[in-house]
Amino acid sequence: MSATGIGAPVRRKEDFRFITGQGQYTDDVTRPGETRAVFVRSPHAHANIKSIDVSAAKTMPGVIDVLTGAQLASDKIGNLICGWMIHSKDGSPMKMSAHPALAATKVNCVGDAVAVVIAVTIAQGKDAAEKVKVDYEVLPAVVDPAKAQAAGAPQIHPDIANNTIYQWHLGEKKDVDVAFAAAKHVTKLDIINNRLVPNAMEPRAALADYDAGTDNLTLWNTSQNPHVARLVISAFIGMAPEHKLRVIAPDVGGGFGSKIFIYPEEVVCLWASRKVKRPVKWTSDRSEAFLTDAHGRDHVTHAELALDANGKILALRAKTIANLGAYMSTFSSSVPTYLYATLLSGQYNIPSIYCEVDAVYTNTAPVDAYRGAGRPEATFVVERLVEVAARQMGIDPADLRRRNFITAFPHQTPVIMAYDAGDYNASLKKAMEIADVKGFAKRKRDAARNGKLRGLGYSTYIEACGIAPSQAVGSLGAGVGLWESAEVRVNPTGSVEVLTGSHAHGQGHETTFAQLVSERLGIPFENVSIVHGDTDKVQFGMGTYGSRSGAVGMSAIVKALDKIEIKAKKVAAFMLEAAEGDIEFKDGKFTVAGTDKSAAFGDVALNAYIAHKFTGAELEPGLKETSFYDPTNFTFPAGCHICELDVDIETGKVDIVNWTAVDDFGTIINPMIVEGQVHGGIAQGVGQALMEGAFYDANGQLVTGSMMDYTMPRAHDLPSFHVGLTETKSPSNPLGMKGCGEAGAIASPAAVINAITDAIGTENIAMPATASAVWTALQKLQAPKAA
Amino acid sequence: MYNFTFHRPTTVRQAAGLLARNPDGKLLAGGHSLLPVMKQRLAQPSAIVDLSLVEGMSGVEVKGRSVVIGAMTRHADVANSQVLKDLMPGLASVPGSIGDPQVRNRGTIGGSIANNDPNADYPAACLGLGATIITNKRRIAADDFFTGMFSTALEEGEIIVKVSFPVAKKAAYEKFKHPASGFALVGVFVSKRGPDIRVAVTGAGSNGVFRVTSFEEALKKRFAAKSIEGMTIPASGMNADIHASPEYRAHLVAVLARRALAKANA
Structure with missing residues (x-):
């Protein structure tokens, strides 16, 4: 084990910028002409929206526009979706009701957004948001899952009977019943797994920037999986074609799962930016986070x-x-x-x-x-x-x-x-x-x-x-595959950039991924940079959740590194005038087996790019490899x-x-x-x-x-x-x-x-x-x- | 936060004048209760009168048989006051239990008492020691000062200048922290000064800080935990919320009173 290789307790590369306040989080990114989005949220858990009057709010100082769910619908912005199909035991597909990014006719939980104020400052936006008049017809609410299916329980979505999304099962009931009947001892427990609020240190945020000149949209957001966010916002919500939408998840301060998902606010910021033709930023405050971040368990x-x-x-x-x-x-x-x-x-x-x-x-x-x-x-x-x-x-x-x-x-x-x-x-x-x-x-x-x-x-x-294995999760209803990608770019000087589809929001990938490369290529740990979180820079990737960055994300890097070694050996063979099969690679050095002829990794990288020792017919110049790894x-x-x-x-x-x-x-x-x-x-x-x-x-x-x-x-x-x-x-x-x-x-x-x-x-x-x-x-x- | 005018008077008289001219104004002492509600737009004071530049409002002094603490003295400064720690460690421990270091370095005794949060610690110390609250207008006995949840005997334009605590031979504070906020879920301050025996409770009562006269009577025989062994107070009138039932709060009052007595006698 080297001092920076696999198994070494290397101090985290990223911590210098974090602990000296130099991290770049979404809220730190500013764009010229930036505006702020302030959401008008329902104070009621369950209510019909009889009317929304934004006229007074629109005349408030600093207000650029006030937008509602009706406008969102008329602009044909699609609903948010759940991307994993579950079938009930009777074979019927799960019942998913509409989830518009701004509620137009009905609110279903406290914090449901019904309108958004786009203003020059947050304070102006908040002043104006208080002037939005929403006439609610308050309905009885149900919060206890054990009571949601009862006859007479408040009906939340008109198209979902008994508030029941699915009735799923797994395993063989008959076998279990037989075993219980024969059992000497049976233990029974009633368990409530309590609902939790994630409370990542950095609250969710989104900054959307529409470029009218190119018709491109850029979204900075607090995402654990920016490519998936781009795919969903493009393909399902219909915001923009995938190639016209760039999603950047820069430094992200904790997720714990809550930042996997696509949320209403980022959709609204993108839509609003195109409407007002200015960048639109929203940063959740802690109160909003409690109400609107996806909770856990329950x-x-x-x-x-x-x-x-x-x-x-x-x-x-x-x-x-x-x-x-x-x-x-x-x-x-x-x-x-x-x-x-x-x-x-x-x-x-x-x-x-x-x-x-x-x-x-x-x-x-x-x-x-x-x-x-x-x-x-x-x-x-x-x-x-x-x-x-x-x-x-x-x-x-x-x-x-x-x-x-x-x-x-x-x-x-x-x-x-x-x-x-x-x-x-x-x-x-x-x-x-x-x-x-x-x-x-x-x-x-x-x-x-x-x-x-x-x-x-x-x-x-x-x-x-x-x-997870893509075919396996596909057979269980997942709408996506769960492989991971990596691109290893060796520079002419022998330093390395790894572009990974994994996303770090506290895990220390910039350190651990560099340790892997350092060990495998025998190059200094400092000579490795990890690039992630930008759909314009990084090839499609699936992101980080489910403890997958090591087992899946690093496996993709290993596969790409394997390809780098194969290609580099070819380059080294031309340099050392030896047969490719005689080239050995160890500790950052290529040697001809049984001789003292060798070339350092950096020299081989340079030769791959200057291409003086081989013709284009013999070998392609360059040293860059990509791998998509699907676990078994x-x-x-x-x-x-x-x-x-x-x-x-x-x-x-x-x-x-x-x-x-x-x-x-x-x-x-x-x-x-x-x-x-x-x-x-x-x-x-x-x-x-x-x-x-x-x-x-x-x-x-x-x-x-x-x-x-x-x-x-x-x-x-x-x-x-x-x-x-x-x-x-x-x-x-x-x-x-x-x-x-x-x-x-x-x-x-x-x-x-x-x-x-x-x-x-x-x-x-x-x-x-x-x-x-x-x-x-x-x-x-x-x-x-x-x- | 809504807009407000910000004033920084340098004398108590100026501050009182500003309050008189701004009926919707608020004093800023430490700000740890006021600023959060302003940020959440739950309070909309037209003016903020910041007391931090007013001279002579901070410090811990021994005056005869009393300890006098300036209203703008920060919690950390009271907690760390060597003279107070030597004289009455039970009182010094009260601000040391408030919030976190950030709060203790900004929050003040005057702000805490004037706000009279039903879960705040200082009201228990004031009532538990029979303190005198000294304002720009008069002297108010602690027994008359705390009139209910978030309410005090302070009148319009009245500003707490200092608080005088009689030195008690035996005094101690026991606090059971609210798990989330760190305020007192229940806090009990006990003291003995000659024949004057006090047991004051914060956090538990739905009407704010109160004295437990039944315990005080029992302690007259002997100021020791044993004297109140087995005694309880009724759950009626105790706060109820997701963190504690009235029964639990009533139970804690007795437990913490016994522990405070043990500490006071240690």
């Missing part, structure tokens, strides 16, 4: 696990209602289906699994993929069931897990996924050692002396990452997290005292960055388990609409993590990588809740398990004693 589930007398799992079944909010966001349909039910086998050999999922509309913000996307929900179901079953059966929870671990690979689960590699015993064993599980009983006694109830909870999770399978990161915590008996407050994470991510490029990803993921998972929760009141008002009421995890809420690794390489990509971006968020909620329920001696507690909620649970447990 499942209501009943789950059951069937076991034999020895604690061997026979079958699992689950019925989930997934809240997709007021509109179907870009990939919302896939999250509670193919990203959820397909992971219900966990790390276990479960012969039969059956899962039903109803997706419903409610008068709430749209819900879509959020760090983990479906897999945290699946892990929570499986790991809670397993833990509770072990306690009910009097089996040690680690032992019950061991009895059911999959140990032979490849392993075909009953829910589509074929696990390719893993060693679940190894990660459990290592985690138990690091966490000193043996010493837990003593620590529990010590804690009790201080008025604390100590608990320990496991989560042996699995996820499917490296998303998902990857399956897995591991074991152990949470140890204290519950203050008097207040119910939970303090996490020890956290152990042992993950198997396959090959690791930069262990420091991987550790950071694990830390961040755990923080978000602990946030979900203990603090975060988006709550709407019965009228559809978001009660947790600011940082004053929505609890984000802070550094002081978390202990120092003990992070360890095991390694089985993924056989499904050339580097053996699995992906690490989501693991922490997937594993941790179940570990926390398993530990709390262990501490207080209850079966279940809802997330977020705030001090108030834990205290209330303790009172219920103590009630019989007091009575």
